[in-house]
Structures are given as C-alpha cells and as structure tokens.
Amino acid sequence: MKKPALPRQNGSAQKKSLSSLLAVVLFLVFFILALCANIIAPHDPWERFDPYLPPSVEHWLGTNDLGHDILSELIYGSRVSLLVGLGAAVLATAIGLCVGLFAGYYKGVTDEILMGITDVFLMIPRIPLIILLAAFLKPSFWIIALVIGFLWWTSTARVVRSKSLQVSEMNFVLSSKCLGFSDKHIIFTDIFPNIIQIVIPKFMLTVAAAMITEASLSFLGLGDPSMKSWGMMINFAFTKGGLINALWWWFIPPGLCIMFFVYSVVLLGYSLEEKEQAVLGIS
C-alpha cells in the first residue's frame, strides 16, 4: 500500500495540507480554551462590572447588560458548547456504530430490522422534535446533548453498515470464525478496527452538527439558561437589546467562535476522510 513519495507536491495538495494544519491549530486553540478556562479567562464570568461597557483594556470585549465580562463568558462558554457537541457526537457515534456493525455483520433479518429503524429515525423532523422536547423537558444541557445524540446517529449507522458488510466478507473474519471466536468478539476486535478510519471523520462531522443544533436551540431560548454556551450568549444579546443597539462586541464574538470551531471540526473531518480515500486509492 505504500506509495513512493512524490518528488514535489503539487499546489492543491499543499493547499490541502495547509488547511488541515489550520484546522488542527484552531481545534487545539478552542480545546485548550475550554480545558483551561479558569486560567485563561481574565474574570469570573458571573462577576458584575458596569453594564454595556464597550471594549477597553480592562474588558477586551466589553460587558453585557448585567455587567459580565464578555471575553470571560466566551471562554467559559466554550466549555459548555464543546461538551454538548462532543457528548452528543460520542453518543450518536456509539449508537450508529453498534447499529451499523450488527446490521452489517449479521445481515438478513437483523439487517432489515436495524436499517428499518434507521430509516424511521431518518424521517423524524429533528429540529422540530427537539424544540418540542426542550419545551416539555427541563432545559438542561445534558438533556440537549442526549436528545441530539439519540437523533444524529443515522448516517453513521448507514456508513458503518456498508463498510462492515464489506469487511465481514473478508477472509480473516471467516478465519476468526474458524478459530472459534464468538460473534461479539469478531465484531468488536476484528471488524471494528478495520472501519475506525471512516468512523472518525463521521464523528467530527457529527460534532459540528451537534454544535450548530445546540447553538440554534439556545438562540431560540430553549437552552439551559444557567449554562452560558455561545448560542445562549447570542440569545441574551438578542433578547436584552444587544442587537438593536448594535453592541457588536456582544453578539459577533460568540457567532465567530461557533463559526470557527465548526469550521475547524468540519475541515478536520474532511481532511481525515480525504486521507482515508487516498490510502484506499479512491478519488
């Protein structure tokens, strides 16, 4: 499978590696922000200063209606946003992975049933359902992450199924069977490691989808008001008059943060996908 190194990379390949480098850097920056929020943030996000202060040396991004420092809010908000995004994506990927692996390995009736369920889930209008659930359930970001996770696994399940159909026909699966390994053992130790490369990019794209959904819900006022995520910050800016009074430092930065983080995750997902395709010799 090893290819001889090309003497010179062409322009597009260079551009690609540059963009994936950018994605990695952006992702790491956000990750570190979330991890070390208490060290990096200049103030406690709940500490009150004068309200509506424009950006200054003391408050880089000014303050909001309650006098909270927006930069600190933004940094702490990354924790919530990332947690919801990653938590939902972990759940969705786990469900999709199991459904896809079992459907692809057992085939036949199991496959029909599992893929039937997947089709049903695909048909559910997801955002309206979440809005409905969020209205009835107590809005907490764990519940939002759970609901997103339970609704976003379908495409992962389909991709995993098709790949696992292919891998389970390979000889080494047969030979594992001949050595008396159980089906569960074969699925998780023989087939799973052979499809991990397609699960990771899928996971990244799910993170992006979950974050956008969380931000949309929060913006609609269905988020957890006690947890300041980026979507929640925009919601506050909208409802507390930040938008009308053009207090740009209040609503632009969280919007940019959402955009850049989702961008980095998607880019990362794509570059992983491309790498996988290059290894397989597709594209």
Place this chain on the structure above:
Amino acid sequence: MSCLHIKHLTVTFETLMGTVVAVDDVSFDHESKETLALVGETGCGKSVIASSILKLLPDNANLSGEILYGDKDLLRLSERELADIRGQEISIIFQNPTLALNPVYRIGDQISELFRVHKRASSKKSKAYATSLLGRMGFKDPEHAFHMYPSQFSEGMNQRVLIALALALHPKIIIADEPTKGLDDQLKEEILKELMKIKEEKESSLFLITHDFDAARNIADRVALMYCGQIVEIALSPDFFDEPFHPYARGLLKSLPSHDFAPIPGASPSMISPPEGCRFHPRCAERLEVCSHEMPEPIKKSGRIIRCFLYR
C-alpha cells in the same frame, strides 16, 4: 478408531442460473491420526466439503446428510456449540493466507489472542506461547516476527503463521484447504514438512485438500478422488498411485508431466446440469452401455471404495 464420519453429504446452492449440486452423496470416514488427501480438479466441490464440515457455507447452500464427529452431528449443532468445536477440536487452514489474517493486528497479537480467549491465559503467558509457537513454525527470530504485521510478511511466512494459528489449540482434526496454493516448490515442501511434523507431534489427523498429486503422494495415508461433486475412488495412497482403479484416476495420472502428459479428452461437465448416468462417461475411454443411463453406486472392492461399473 474413526473420528469423522461423513454420510451421504449433499450440498446444493440455489443460484440465478439454477441449482448447483456441488457435493453429491459423498460418504467417507476420516480415521484419527491419519492423513487423508482429497484430490480433484478445480471446481469439483473439494472446498465445499471442507467448508461444510465447519458449517462455513453461505446462506444459499442447502446441506443434507450427516457429518458425525464423535456422537455429534456437526450439521445440526447451533452456532454456539460450533464455536466451541471450531479451532479447538477441528481447525482449518485456508488458501490465500495474507487475506486470512487481520491486517490491523500484529502477527503475535493474533496468535496470543487465541490463548487469551480460549484458554483464559494471562497476556504475558499468551505472548510466551505465541512466541514459542512462531519459533516452532520455523521463524528464526520469533520475537521479531511477533511484532510484524501480515503485510510485512511474504505469502509463505503468512502461511506458516496461519498454520501456527490452526495448530495452536491442538485440534484433533486439521483441515488444510490447498495450503500450498501459489507457493513455489521449495516453500511448498517446507510447509508440508512443517505441517506433518506438528501433526505427528500432536497426534491430530489431517484432511488435506489439494490438486497437487505429488503432495498427496508424499504425505497422505489415503487418497479420495473427486469428480463433479462425487467421490469416485478412495484407496490407500500407494495403491492409488501404483494402480488406480477408476478410469478417471488413470486418466489423471496419465496426464501428469511425469507420466505420459496425455490429457483426458473433453472438459469437466457443468455442475448445474451434470451428464446422466455416470458423471464421467462422456470422457471415459472404457465406458459400457450401462454408464450412459445409470449412476454407479459406490462399492467396496479389494480395500477400496469405487464408483464405477467396471468393478461391479
């Protein structure tokens, strides 16, 4: 003592082209500690017999008959019960060794996994077992081989790994499905020698499927010859090669380069619509009147089992 009885095994496949009778009323006994070679040309159903012993056939296969192992009929066991037999009691060595190894694991891990799962050995112990097994399989530096991936090994090395895997749990029966296919002569000899050595040591029996007459002659105790889904002759190896009874066996031996190099006229028949009467009669030089409309039944004749009207 015989350890595997196959009685009236028939395997058919439903395909779009019609029903393929891949194995047609095959019966034979496989004695313990013996080496039985199943020979025949490509596509005559040899591998199907091997796969049906461990029930590894695809869903469109219909099996009938009995495969008795001890007092158990393998065809009627559940997947769970079969999992206990596969690998530990009966194991199989496939052709295309590189494809039969998982590409994402190191060789050693694939072998030690067996001891960990089946023997519940600690990972340290399993590693030691695996390393010694690799050493026995002729790897000069087993420690080094342990850490290699299947893609870093040659076909012959992978074949030896596969044999190590199949023998790891000391199965009573080893099924080898053309283990030397695609290997050069020297390697072929080496691998067969290795296989026989371990087989003798563990007192297992070997069921060798091959189309290589030399291999069969060199290592087999008995030879079973297959033609178009049926076993046409079973005989002790020296008898078979000195004086074959069945006209097909004679034709085959004559077609070898070391003999007359004279091919059997005609082509092997279609498995979907096999010829009426004896399957071999359109190509047979010694056919009788009865051959074209009646199927000969297997009969015992001077220590052999033969399916031909000439010996009625």
